[in-house]
Amino acid sequence: MRLFAGACSALALCQAVAGVAVDVSASISAATASTRPLVQPDAGCRERSFDLTLSWEDHAPDGFSRKMALVNGQFPGPLIEIDEGDVVKVLVHNTMPYNTTVHFHGIEMADTNWSDGVPGLTQRQIPPGKSFLYQWKATQYGSYWYHAHERGQLDDGLLGPLTIRAKPHRARPFSQIANSTKQLQAMLAAEAASRPLVLSDYRHVTSVDGWAIEIAAGIETPCYDAVLVNGKGRVDCWSAAKRQALLTPTQQALLALGNETSLTAKGCLSANIIGNVLADPSLPKNLSAVPPGIFDVCTPTEHELATIDIARPVSTDAWAAFDVIGAFGLLTGMFAIDGHPLWVYAVDGAYIDPMQVDAIEITNGARYSVLVPVSPLDGNYTIRFASDAAAQSITGFANLVVRNSRSKSHTPIPESTVTPFINDVGTNTSSGVVYFDQAAMQAFPPDADVRNSPVAANRTVVLGIRVAGASYNWALNSTAYPMQLDNDTPLLFQPDPVDEGNNVTLTTYMDEWIDIVFQALSFPMPPHPIHKHGNKMWLLGSGEGVFNYSTVAEALQYIPASFNMETPPKRDTLATPAATTGPAWMVIRYHVTNPGAWFLHCHIQSHLMGGMAVAIQDGIDQWPSVPPYYRNYI
Numbered sequence: 001m002r003l004f005a006g007a008c009s010a011l012a013l014c015q016a017v018a019g020v021a022v023d024v025s026a027s028i029s030a031a032t033a034s035t036r037p038l039v040q041p042d043a044g045c046r047e048r049s050f051d052l053t054l055s056w057e058d059h060a061p062d063g064f065s066r067k068m069a070l071v072n073g074q075f076p077g078p079l080i081e082i083d084e085g086d087v088v089k090v091l092v093h094n095t096m097p098y099n100t101t102v103h104f105h106g107i108e109m110a111d112t113n114w115s116d117g118v119p120g121l122t123q124r125q126i127p128p129g130k131s132f133l134y135q136w137k138a139t140q141y142g143s144y145w146y147h148a149h150e151r152g153q154l155d156d157g158l159l160g161p162l163t164i165r166a167k168p169h170r171a172r173p174f175s176q177i178a179n180s181t182k183q184l185q186a187m188l189a190a191e192a193a194s195r196p197l198v199l200s201d202y203r204h205v206t207s208v209d210g211w212a213i214e215i216a217a218g219i220e221t222p223c224y225d226a227v228l229v230n231g232k233g234r235v236d237c238w239s240a241a242k243r244q245a246l247l248t249p250t251q252q253a254l255l256a257l258g259n260e261t262s263l264t265a266k267g268c269l270s271a272n273i274i275g276n277v278l279a280d281p282s283l284p285k286n287l288s289a290v291p292p293g294i295f296d297v298c299t300p301t302e303h304e305l306a307t308i309d310i311a312r313p314v315s316t317d318a319w320a321a322f323d324v325i326g327a328f329g330l331l332t333g334m335f336a337i338d339g340h341p342l343w344v345y346a347v348d349g350a351y352i353d354p355m356q357v358d359a360i361e362i363t364n365g366a367r368y369s370v371l372v373p374v375s376p377l378d379g380n381y382t383i384r385f386a387s388d389a390a391a392q393s394i395t396g397f398a399n400l401v402v403r404n405s406r407s408k409s410h411t412p413i414p415e416s417t418v419t420p421f422i423n424d425v426g427t428n429t430s431s432g433v434v435y436f437d438q439a440a441m442q443a444f445p446p447d448a449d450v451r452n453s454p455v456a457a458n459r460t461v462v463l464g465i466r467v468a469g470a471s472y473n474w475a476l477n478s479t480a481y482p483m484q485l486d487n488d489t490p491l492l493f494q495p496d497p498v499d500e501g502n503n504v505t506l507t508t509y510m511d512e513w514i515d516i517v518f519q520a521l522s523f524p525m526p527p528h529p530i531h532k533h534g535n536k537m538w539l540l541g542s543g544e545g546v547f548n549y550s551t552v553a554e555a556l557q558y559i560p561a562s563f564n565m566e567t568p569p570k571r572d573t574l575a576t577p578a579a580t581t582g583p584a585w586m587v588i589r590y591h592v593t594n595p596g597a598w599f600l601h602c603h604i605q606s607h608l609m610g611g612m613a614v615a616i617q618d619g620i621d622q623w624p625s626v627p628p629y630y631r632n633y634i
Helices: 025-031 181-192 207-217 240-245 249-257 271-276 483-487 552-558 605-609
Strands: 002-004 047-059 066-071 079-083 087-094 102-105 131-137 142-148 159-165 195-202 226-229 307-312 319-326 333-337 342-347 350-357 360-362 367-373 379-387 395-404 459-467 505-507 513-520 529-532 537-544 573-575 584-591 596-602 613-618
Touching: 079 087, 087 102, 102 131, 142 319, 142 367, 159 195, 159 319, 181 319, 181 367, 207 605, 226 379, 226 395, 249 271, 319 360, 360 367, 529 584, 537 552, 552 584, 596 605
Parallel strands: 002 079, 047 087, 079 159, 195 319, 307 395, 459 513, 505 613
Antiparallel strands: 047 066, 087 131, 102 142, 142 159, 195 226, 319 367, 333 360, 333 379, 342 350, 342 367, 379 395, 513 584, 529 573, 529 596, 537 584, 596 613
16 A cells, blocks of 8 residues: 655656545644644645554564554555655554654654654654654655664564655656657656565564563574565575575685584574674573574465566556665665666665666665666566575565556466576676676766865764674664663753763764764674664775774875775665674765754664664754654653
């Protein structure tokens, strides 16, 4: 179910897209009786209102039923579809037995920091039986998503896609690949009708129970049961021979360090490897507290896969568009559609010069908008995601069914016989397979902001990433962010102008340029998908070893090849490099233009719950005034 389209879609303008409109004007009026509108829609756009009811119910997305968070009775939650310039009001009703919040991932929340959805930082939690109104303006365009930001509830299914249609006059990059006006029109029509492909990982234990197991055992449990596409999948148990044949070099090296030779039946590194090789073996642990089903026991299920139907027009210019969303709690891996190359035209909600690829590595939180030239042959083509994380080899699939628009719906569709681009651990099946290269992406139109920034930032912050006292506790700045702060008065309501000696709070001033160095202090250490709320970040550079420089300007004198100061990738979620044989670092830059309390954190759910986060008081000198409804909530 999609909730609604907005007012100024590129092609449909004020026409609604197929879906269900929800009129909640009465309930929103009651919730905001004492407040006036906080922001105004752009000319020609409208206020869009949505109603999300969160429930805690039995659900079986992979054939195994457990309690999950459903949004309007479904998983993933319904598509929120709006237009650039709209004002968005989302009224969330919490009927779950737990406190919760909702975060709109990648939305900058300009002038509405109180709707960012971080407990203890921008809002108080939504208790069971209560409702909360999020209000913000769609100042951006592109693919986003919404999800819980309370503990590990993303792992419980509280998530859904969000699409903002770009304004009609906004330049699109499609003319770079279209060879005719007719083909260009087909691409524009495909973008206007783009569909989300929500990729997620699924565990057979709730986030509360999973966290309790980690605390009792003293180790992380990075092992999932299934990969889902648009909320559907199945448990696929590989044979011992297949697991052995597809061992990656990294997995082989880690197994050797633990005196083991094979993955578990679930395709995972064992509890011993996780606890004594990847983590400090001296840390206290009790591996016997890990139930067998977490790492070792794989029970296959039979369950339907998601199916995406494309009625291919007789015209040879047949295109489809998808927004691929990495809504994972943990996994990173390769995405591909058999027999169909992908034209990546937007990343994390912003246009880029189109790049033709066969496979894309999707990290936790990332979004890729792709145009797909539809095969001229009717067939059932496999959509596949293959984890390339060392901790587990696991795959998920969906069906892309292509049929001639003139063919009858009951006509049998043959299974495709094309060779996949990738295998079940994301490795290319031939030397000609092209992977998306983040370093090569170019903003469309060109991004002049970072080129005009000073070589030396106003301030440079080094954040040391390390395990903090237990293998399931992580620190982003040498100190684990205390999760009990979720229950405190939000930082937005009472900023701390003096954060000296406070390793979990950073403070900036408006119009400053900030460089942040993420330094992995130990190894082996996996990549960490780092997400900044409030605005995007430029990836200036990365490398191995220790970053022994006080500023980027100094580093440029010694290791200039490690940096891209002219056309760096700009994203809201960036993965740190893996520290495999030694320390590793990454430098990002951002411009302080959006004052308020924002979160910077690892998007792996267990790492976030373990404290891998810092709060940033951006623009402390122009701090926003919080409206009464939000300040006085509960």
